[in-house]
Amino acid sequence: MKFSNEELIERVSQGDMRAVSRLITLSENGVPRAREVLSELYKQSGSAHVIGVTGSPGAGKSTLVDHLARQWKARGKKVAILAIDPTSPFSGGAVLGDRIRMTKTAEDGEIFIRSMATRGALGGLSRGSLDAVHILDAAGFDIIFIETVGVGQAEVDIVRTADTCLVVLVPGMGDSVQAIKAGILEIADIFVINKADRDGADLVHKDLRVLLSLSDYEENDWKPPILKAIATKGDGTEELTEKMAEHQLWLSGSEVGKERKRKIIEDRIVKLTTELLLQRVIGDNQDKVQQLVDECLDRKRDPFSVVEQLVQAAMKF
Amino acid sequence: MKFSNEELIERVSQGDMRAVSRLITLSENGVPRAREVLSELYKQSGSAHVIGVTGSPGAGKSTLVDHLARQWKARGKKVAILAIDPTSPFSGGAVLGDRIRMTKTAEDGEIFIRSMATRGALGGLSRGSLDAVHILDAAGFDIIFIETVGVGQAEVDIVRTADTCLVVLVPGMGDSVQAIKAGILEIADIFVINKADRDGADLVHKDLRVLLSLSDYEENDWKPPILKAIATKGDGTEELTEKMAEHQLWLSGSEVGKERKRKIIEDRIVKLTTELLLQRVIGDNQDKVQQLVDECLDRKRDPFSVVEQLVQAAMKF
Numbered sequence: 020m021k022f023s024n025e026e027l028i029e030r031v032s033q034g035d036m037r038a039v040s041r042l043i044t045l046s047e048n049g050v051p052r053a054r055e056v057l058s059e060l061y062k063q064s065g066s067a068h069v070i071g072v073t074g075s076p077g078a079g080k081s082t083l084v085d086h087l088a089r090q091w092k093a094r095g096k097k098v099a100i101l102a103i104d105p106t107s108p109f110s111g112g113a114v115l116g117d118r119i120r121m122t123k124t125a126e127d128g129e130i131f132i133r134s135m136a137t138r139g140a141l142g143g144l145s146r147g148s149l150d151a152v153h154i155l156d157a158a159g160f161d162i163i164f165i166e167t168v169g170v171g172q173a174e175v176d177i178v179r180t181a182d183t184c185l186v187v188l189v190p191g192m193g194d195s196v197q198a199i200k201a202g203i204l205e206i207a208d209i210f211v212i213n214k215a216d217r218d219g220a221d222l223v224h225k226d227l228r229v230l231l232s233l234s235d236y237e238e239n240d241w242k243p244p245i246l247k248a249i250a251t252k253g254d255g256t257e258e259l260t261e262k263m264a265e266h267q268l269w270l271s272g273s274e275v276g277k278e279r280k281r282k283i284i285e286d287r288i289v290k291l292t293t294e295l296l297l298q299r300v301i302g303d304n305q306d307k308v309q310q311l312v313d314e315c316l317d318r319k320r321d322p323f324s325v326v327e328q329l330v331q332a333a334m335k336f
Numbered sequence: 337m338k339f340s341n342e343e344l345i346e347r348v349s350q351g352d353m354r355a356v357s358r359l360i361t362l363s364e365n366g367v368p369r370a371r372e373v374l375s376e377l378y379k380q381s382g383s384a385h386v387i388g389v390t391g392s393p394g395a396g397k398s399t400l401v402d403h404l405a406r407q408w409k410a411r412g413k414k415v416a417i418l419a420i421d422p423t424s425p426f427s428g429g430a431v432l433g434d435r436i437r438m439t440k441t442a443e444d445g446e447i448f449i450r451s452m453a454t455r456g457a458l459g460g461l462s463r464g465s466l467d468a469v470h471i472l473d474a475a476g477f478d479i480i481f482i483e484t485v486g487v488g489q490a491e492v493d494i495v496r497t498a499d500t501c502l503v504v505l506v507p508g509m510g511d512s513v514q515a516i517k518a519g520i521l522e523i524a525d526i527f528v529i530n531k532a533d534r535d536g537a538d539l540v541h542k543d544l545r546v547l548l549s550l551s552d553y554e555e556n557d558w559k560p561p562i563l564k565a566i567a568t569k570g571d572g573t574e575e576l577t578e579k580m581a582e583h584q585l586w587l588s589g590s591e592v593g594k595e596r597k598r599k600i601i602e603d604r605i606v607k608l609t610t611e612l613l614l615q616r617v618i619g620d621n622q623d624k625v626q627q628l629v630d631e632c633l634d635r636k637r638d639p640f641s642v643v644e645q646l647v648q649a650a651m652k653f
Contacts, residue, residue: 054640061638076392277633284632284639288625289618291643296613299651301606308605315601316594321378322601323371326608334616335652 027056032063034097034159036131043133046150057153064156068267071181072166073206078187079213083250084166088130090260096161099131103148103167103177131160146294148177149287178206180283182276183266185259187211188227190219207243208266211259215247241269300333344373349380351414351476353448360450363467374470381473385584388498389483390523395504396530400567401483405447407577413478416448420465420484420494448477463611465494466604495523497600499593500583502576504528505544507536524560525583528576532564558586617650 022030022038030038046053070087072080081102088098135148148165155163167177178184186207212223227245236242244262248255270276301308308329314320339347339355347355363370387404389397398419405415452465465482472480484494495501503524529540544562553559561579565572587593618625625646631637 058638058640061632061640062635065635281629281633285625285629287639288629288632288642288646289614291639292617292646293610293614295643295647296617296651297606297610299647299653300609300613308602312598312602312605315378315605316598318379318382321375322604322608323375323378325605326612329605329609330612330616333652334613334650336616336650 024052024056024059028059031056031060031154031158039131039154039158040133042154043135043147043151046154047135047147053150057150060154060157064153067152067156067160067163068183068263069152069156069163069165069181070263071178071184072164072187073178073184074187074211074213075189078189079250080166080187083187083211083213083248083256084164086250086253086256087260087263088162088164090256091162092130094260097159098129098162098164099155099160100133100164100166101148101151101155102132102134103136103165131155146290149180149290152180176286180286182270182279183263184208185211185263187213188223189214190217190223208241209259209262210243210245211255212245212247213250215255216249220247239273241266241273241275300329304329341369341373341376345376348373348377348471348475356448356471356475357450359471360452360464360468363471364452364464370467374467377471377474381470384469384473384477384480385500385580386469386473386480386482386498387580388495388501389481389504390495390501391504391528391530392506395506396567397483397504400504400528400530400565400573401481403567403570403573404577404580405479405481407573408479409447411577414476415446415479415481416472416477417450417481417483418465418468418472419449419451420453420482448472463607466497466607469497493603497603499587499596500580501525502528502580504530505540506531507534507540525558526576526579527560527562528572529562529564530567532572533566537564556590558583558590558592617646621646 022041027038027042031042042053042056046057072084074080084100084102088100091098133151135151152163152165165177165181184206186209188210190212210227212220212227214220224245224247231243231245246255246259246262248259250256270279311320311325311329315322315325339358344355344359348359359370359373363374389401391397401417401419405417408415450468452468469480469482482494482498501523503526505527506529527544529537529544531537541562541564548560548562563572563576563579565576567573587596628637628642628646632639632642
């Protein structure tokens with residue numbers, strides 16, 4: 020079925036799931052009219068609690084998120100899960116893992132689950148997932164999980180768009196220095212030590228406490244708590260849910276919360292601007308760009324002067 | 337000591353290491369004159385063999401790269417290592433791990449090692465590292481390793497700029513589905529199973545073989561070999577070095593190799609264009625942008641119409 024823009028706006032506002040899915044697909048595919056619809060839906064967004072979940076591959080994030088989603092649902096909330104897969108930059112191919120799991124949780128019926136790829140195209144790395152959050156928010160979802168696969172910069176960027184960020188660690192995946200290396204420590208609002216019945220859980224806990232004690236927290240700062248969980252059994256997920264609610268409450272009353280919301284909007288503007296500018300300067304200008312690439316390949320030109328030329332030709336100032 | 341542009345160009349061309357370091361710092365800090373110098377040095381670049389190394393945190397990449405660097409040095413090559421750390425997106429803070437190790441290899445004297453941060457600023461994610469490769473190439477380095485910490489999209493993007501890409505796996509870090517999830521399988525030119533004396537090495541080997549057998553290789557394609565190594569002892573590093581040399585030879589004679597070089601240049605042009613455009617449209621326009629962000633925060637405007645306005649104001653077409 021084809022929806023007109025007006026129908027999409029109306030139906031998404033009413034929380035019609037088919038319309039939501041359709042609009043996410045349109046925006047994921049970069050269909051221009053999706054922008055117009057999202058632009059209209061914006062004023063209805065802003066009330067969802069967006070929860071980012073990141074951690075090493077194999078940390079059990081999917082299972083944990085499934086349980087947490089059920090906890091929120093039991094509290095009467097409308098819940099969505101976005102599982103972000105890093106697409107292969109070469110084939111753009113689909114990813115196996117989450118597909119299997121998705122069907123399982125999807126049986127639950129009332130939790131919306133969507134697996135999304137982070138496309139490698141011109142600046143559009145995480146646009147799809149940002150758009151999806153925006154759509155789900157406007158559709159009246161109370162809780163939106165963004166679950167990422169890895170712990171790289173792209174994942175960090177995605178998780179930064181969340182109100183609350185969970186960092187999931189597991190015992191025995193290398194020492195905590197690895198966690199620092201991965202650069203995820205400072206984005207955590209809540210630490211979760213998953214598979215907490217394994218050897219080494221206390222060690223991870225201790226290392227984290229030491230690391231946190233090195234940070235300079237001000238009187239009114241949120242100090243990231245460290246919680247233990249065994250996601251496969253659902254252990255610890257209630258406490259975690261409580262802690263997330265607490266964090267949201269804290270955010271809503273603090274200057275930090277407002278600043279974070281500003282930053283999310285600013286990031287979004289920067290990403291959208293990047294995409295639009297690159298489309299105009301590079302995407303719509305492919306013949307010229309390819310010719311310039313060839314000249315660089317032959318060392319007749321260099322990328323710096325080429326870029327100067329492309330930008331000067333396009334900009335008013 | 338301050339170098340003029342002319343001195344930098346001359347000294348870097350002669351392989352003067354102090355000038356090389358200085359220029360990398362200038363470009364990392366986004367000093368405008370670095371562009372002019374890099375532009376001039378471009379015609380002297382293009383002969384280095386750039387080797388990307390990626391894999392999970394804890395896979396032993398640093399130790400492996402140290403050994404491989406020594407192997408190349410023993411073959412009479414001039415070798416550099418760029419260790420890419422994901423900077424915390426909040427503090428921009430430095431990372432601990434590699435600093436310790438760096439001093440160790442640096443004692444070797446003739447291997448150039450530089451730890452670099454992937455900065456989160458406006459599109460400049462990996463510009464610093466791309467510039468550094470460019471500079472080292474122009475300075476006459478034969479072998480340039482780019483070693484990344486994680487396996488996220490940003491790391492993949494960086495490794496794509498290499499001629500040869502090593503993907504390092506270890507036994508017992510979760511099954512190979514995790515490796516697919518991380519999206520690194522398809523970028524591998526050579527697989528390395530490090531810590532191959534551990535339990536499960538054969539299992540990883542078997543899983544990889546199965547996965548590779550699912551790929552459609554054409555007659556003349558490079559089929560990624562799977563090698564075992566124990567980096568801490570240096571075991572297997574000679575075979576690996578041989579294999580890298582073989583891959584370079586294959587690339588130099590193939591259409592694929594030329595296409596890859598085109599793609600690297602194109603990516604570089606896209607990244608530089610992004611940076612320049614964002615600087616002009618967002619960076620130099622902060623007062624206006626902050627006002628528009630506030631309007632979005634109050635739901636008086638939406639990011640889409642804001643971006644439209646910013647881009648239209650800046651572009652000729």
